[in-house]
Amino acid sequence: MWQVNNDGYYGEFGGAYIPEMLFQNIENLRGNYLQIISSDSFQKEFQLLLRDYVGRPTPLFKADRLSDQLGTNIYLKREDLCHTGAHKINNAIGQILLAQALGKKRIIAETGAGQHGVATATVCALKGLECIVYMGAEDMQRQAPNVARMRLLGAKVIPVLSGSKTLKDATNEAIRDWISNPDDTYYLIGSVVGPHPYPDMVARFQSVISHEIKSQLLAATGNENPDYVIACVGGGSNAAGAFFHFLENKKINLIAVEASGQGIHSGKSAATTQLGSIGILHGSKSLVMQTKDGQVTEPYSISAGLDYPGIGPMHAHLYTSGRATFLSATDQEALSAAYELARLEGIIPALESAHALAALSQISFRPQDVVVVNLSGRGDKDMAAYENLYEPELQ
Amino acid sequence: MALLADLFQQKKNILSIYFTAGIPNLNDTTSILNSLEKSGVNLIELGMPYSDPLADGPVIQKSSDVALKNGMSIEILFKQLKQFREENNSYSIPIILMGYLNPVLQFGVEKFCMTAKSLGIDAVIIPDLTPEVFEKEFQETFRKAGIVNIFLITPQTTEARIRKIDSLSKLFIYVVSSAGVTGTQANDDFKEKYFARLQSMKLKNPLLIGFGISTRKDFSLACKYAQGAIIGSAYIRQLEGAKGIEEITPQFINSILHESK
Incomplete structure (x- = not known):
């Protein structure tokens, strides 16, 4: 009941609210994606690349010092160790193989933190495909290292100057671009957003995360099911992947952590479930941050990857149905959590993933609990922010 | 829907002008409507601005931004339209509302349709409302209020789907002239082949062609194959200039309707 239905909805959320100019391409995807991605030849190449190119399975690491401090058992799913530094590449590989099966030659993508853009540029280089990445001008500034990486990989990065100059824009x-280039172009969406079938497709490609967690937990603890799975949510792709195989087991607490920026009611926040209402954004019905007139409002978070005024329809359904618990972390809480992980475990997380870590102090765990935090990305791209905002008292 | 239906029965070479409500200033809507009507425009598409207009190119995007910054909303637009209809005491020029689904949803679809109807509006264009979603979720509400939803077709729309849209449509079908957002120019050869293909399909609904129509030449080409055409970005670009609406509108409309001397 948590997966997408035949009409492309999760409960009341999802669907395809698209202009006619996109219909043919979306219809083509919808009609073919399941058959293509479940075929033997696709799966063979996908699994091989995940293993030999991405470096999967990524470790499930027991964080002992953090566990001691919190009086419970914390496991980190090390998506930060994926090639290119985040979980985004799981989806990029899946969709590029799909694009090739559909005969597309030109790949376009949007990116916020730049991780999805880098992953897309990387796989395009691997496959010799033209790659164009749209990135908000504001994000290009705060994630400059990723812009340089994309360019080095041969992608064309186009600055977007409209609206808030971030992920939405x-x-x-x-x-x-896709409307203007319908024939040769494939639009590679990086999160579980957009019109059906994108949310389902992206969730399936990311579901490798929870698939691995299960077998790794079984080996480590004798039980494949944790008590908690915690992940940050912007659009929600890493959370979708980390939750995927645990959705049906209601004993498992699924915790999604949104970015509340400078505070939920500060006017500078991206906590969509707290501030949003039902609306349509980027082709699907979901929870959207908007004015009473239905104008989408500009979100804010220190983390470019969470700076989005919507949330995937799957997550909107998990939220309204109560299947997942939604918490939030401020910029400051995320920064503190990142510094703490660096000091306790020698791991510098991405600012996005730091939001998931920040939620740990908001939950009362029992000593016997098994808690998995999806460490979706690494912090190299955020070093400028970490250095600039370094607090001496933490030394 | 006497006004619009009459127009399509009586008139060839229909010139429809799109502009975003709320530009250049919030309260310019009625003067622009008056100037367009006086200049011989047959149909007006009044844009309801939206923060994320996916199908629009830079000119209409910018106009939406300006309109929203000026404070435009569906509620205010309805007030302005009421004033326009009362002042003129006439419903002689047909007006179609055009905008994205989300603001309409938040306003309330039923209230939107009923209010529009009471202002003499017969039809709306909501580009991100697919025929599939329309049939499933909104058809009944629209029908009860007597509002027609106009559907779009594009060069990518298959023949079977064009037939389906034709059977769902009333009044007219909006033909997007090329692959692209509003304001995109395609080459004439491509357009002409596409228009001829549509003409040969002998659809039951008349066609109006839009997107990339900016000059008298574009307009004439469209009118060869369809009952008329829609100009948006080109007119909005004029409104951005320094001259007054009273001067701009007749000049621009004349340049479309008449050979330059």
Whole structure:
């Protein structure tokens, strides 16, 4: 009941609210994606690349010092160790193989933190495909290392100057590119957002995360099911992957952590479930941060990857149905959690993943609990922010 | 729907002008409507601005931004339209509302349809409302209020789907002239082949062609194959200039309707 239905909805959320200019391409995807991605030849190449190129399975690491401090058992799913530094590449490989099966030659993508853009540029280089990445001008500034990486990988990075100059606007611009280039172009969405079948497709490609967690937990603890799975949510792709195989087991607490920026009611926040209402954004019905007139409002988070005024329809359904618990972390809480992980475990997390870590102190765990935190990405790209905002008292 | 239906029965070479409500200033809507009507425009598509207009190119995007910054909303637009209809005491020029689904949803679809109807509006264009979603979720509400939803077709729309859209449609079908957002120019050869293909399909609904129509030449080409055409970005670009609406509108409309001397 948590997966997408035949009409492309999760409960009341999802669907395809798209202009006619996109219909043929979306219909083509919808009609073919399941058959293509479940075929033997696709799975063979996908699994091989995940193993030999991405470096999967990523470790499930028992964080002992953090566990001691919190009086419970914390396991980190090390997606930060994926090639290119985040979980985004799982989806990029899946969709590029799909694009090739559909005969597309030109790949376009939007990116917020730049991780999805880097992953897309990487796989395009691997496959010799043209790659165009739309990125908000504001994000290009705060994630400069990723812009340089994309360019080095041969991608063309196009700055987006409309709206808040962040992920929402980059997504608009990528969609406009697809409208203008319907024949040869494939739009590679990086999160579980967009019109059906994108949310389902991206969730399936990311589901490798929870698939691995299960077998790794079984080996480590004798039980494949944790008590908690915790992941940050912008659009929600890493959370979708980390939750995927645990959705049906209601004993498992699924915790999604949104970015509340400078505070939920500060006017500078991206906590969509707290601030949003039902609306349509980027082709699907979901929870959206908007004015009473239905204008999408500009979100804010220190983390470019969570700076999005919507949330995937699957997560909107998990939220309204109560299947998942939604918490939030401020910029400051995320920074503190990142510093703490660096000091306790020698791991510098991405600012996005730091939000998931920040939620740990908001939950009362029992000593016997098994808690999995999806460490979706590494912090190299955020070093400028970490250095600039370094607090001496933490030394 | 006497106004619009009459127009399509009586008139060839229909010139429809799109502009975003709320530009250049919040309260310019009625003067622009008046100037367009006086200049010989047959149909007006009044844009309801939206923060994320996916199908629009830079000119209409910018106009939406300006309109929203000026404070435009569906509620205010309805007030302005009421004033326009009362002042003129006439419903002589047909008006279609055009905008994205989300603001309409938040306003309330039923209230939106009923209010529009009471202002003499017969039809709306909501580009991100697919025929599939329309049939499933909104058809009944629209029908009860007597509002027609106009559907779009594009060069990518298959023949079978064009037939389906034709059977769902009333009044007219909006033909997007090329692959692209509003304001995109395609080459004439491509357009002409596409228009001829549509003409030969002998659809039951008349066609209006839009996207990339900016000059008298574009307009004439469209009118060869369809009952008329829609100009948006080109007119909005004029409104961005320094001259007054009273001067701009007749000049621009004349340049479309008449050979330059």
